[in-house]
Amino acid sequence: MLTPTTVDVLIVGAGPVGLITAIGLEQQGVTSLIIEKRYRDEQATYGRAASLFARSLELLEQVDLTEDLVQEGFISRGGVNFKDGKRVDARGWNLMYQHSKRSFHDYNLNLRQRYTEDVFRNRYANQGKTVWEGWELVQFSIDTTPDDGCNISAVLNHSSLGEKHVRSKYIVGADGGSSTVRRLASIAEDVDPTTHQWIRIDGKMSTDMPNADVGFGSIATSDYGHILWVKTDKDAHRIGYALTPSLLAKYPHGISIEEATAEAAEGMKPFKLSIDRIDWWTHYKIKQSVVKQFQKEQFILLAGDAAHTHSSGFAQGMNTGVHDATNLVWKLAGTCKGWYEPCVLESYAQERHAAATHLIDVDKKAAACISGDIPKEYAGRGKTAGELVTAIFMENVGFNIGLDVSYESSVLTGTASDITVKCGGRAPDALVYEPGTQLPIRLYSAMLRDGGFGRWSILVFVGNKATNSGLYSLMTETLSKLVKRHPGMIRLITILGNATGSAWDALGRSAWGKFYLDLHGKAHSGYGVDLSQGAIAVLRPDNIFAFGTDLKSCGEVGAYFEKFTLN
Structure with missing residues (x-):
């Protein structure tokens, strides 16, 4: 493999955030090299993030990716909510869709991350680029001594191809919650490990729950928290639930896939659940964290899960990553092309750190309630955990779906006269x-x-x-x-x-x-x-x-x- 000794941007991590960033940079004539330590077939095959909200789809239009995505996913414009076997329409997902009508993408796109990444990789390949699989970042340092216009010296290693040295102007860590870039740069995190544990199962499954294929479903229970039901791409669905204290006590040594599917069927009652094929499943502990710096020493940048982690309760994972990548890419490209003062790239860190901090605050409350716990600040209100899930979601619905994410305090936010739109907020479409x-x-x-x-x-x-x-x-x-x-x-x-x-x-x-x-x-x-x-x-x-x-x-x-x- 021929190694370019010099690129504008070295991107570590070939998940959605890394790929969007690389694609966007290439579109603007900024060269990139994206590495991924795992081979494609070693990564989780189907699961992980599974839904994109209205604002994410608008932002992905800026890098010409939305059209290809909607060809692959399931368009969801509705949801159903049940409690005690009865439908409850005045809560949950349906209220989200009402708020999405400000966008022409007034729907959710349900598409599992494996297929999202396929779309992104195909586009990257069409740009004449290839993800360097099997290459791991070993070390890097800021080094402006060589007169080559670069600021970063990085060492990569491959188990069979050996060592490579790369020079770049910037390095972007988009390498997930266990980020190597974050570790090597000694960027600290504010971490809340929580005690909440959840199950997610993807596969071919069916139920007699009414309107099960409209897109989203939510079932309020006492023993499984809020059960999540999603119609995803192709013939698959996703079901998810919380391992409440009673379930954790029932499985002190961990839960198997057979036990997890049996509990899923039990939680769906009075509706029936039949699972014909399992594509992917996970039992995971929720960790909420945000880094103290999205940018360090000017040339080191973090994005996506490398910068913040949270639960999947309000489906924020990939959506927040899309906001990160599309905020970063135009600022980084313009900086590389000599358009901007350093304050423009610095605004990426300022804007997205504030957004991530707010997201984590919301997610802490939401994840607790979805798991059946009532946060201290909501104690004494006379509401159940299920009712509080809806309340928290609705208090933050515009932010959750991205349409109300705004950057009022940014250096790029000016003033407005003769126009009523809020500076720093989403510009209306028409x-x-x-x-x-x-x-x-x-x-x-x-x-x-x-x-x-x-x-x-x-x-x-x-x-x-x-x-x-x-x-x-x-x-x-x-x-x-x-x-x-x-x-x-x-x-x-x-x-x-x-x-x-x-x-x-x-x-x-x-x-x-x-x-x-x-x-x-x-x-x-x-x-x-x-x-x-x-x-x-x-x-x-x-x-x-x-x-x-x-x-x-x-x-x-x-x-x-x-x-x-x-x-």
């Missing part, structure tokens, strides 16, 4: 039209049509052509200079609030960037833009709303970018 066509296109999709991965988007909401076309012409020269100063970094979108025959007819000149019509006013109203006034919205490459101003104050857009860009 349907707009190209001139002439009667088929709408999503605003998110329109922004990606240029194929420019990792680009910022400046949206100019012109509003009503009769009142704002003059302002548009005055604004164009100012913003065009900004775009020319940062080639390849910024895309331009003009959105008119009414019908017209052409951009020239509406604006008295050619449109700035791509030109779209907001025929029903949903894009303007989604951003809180007055049609009589118009406004400018600046969106980060991960479609986080960063800055907004009125058309007259277009010079402030350049001042915003000057805070963190080079050149």
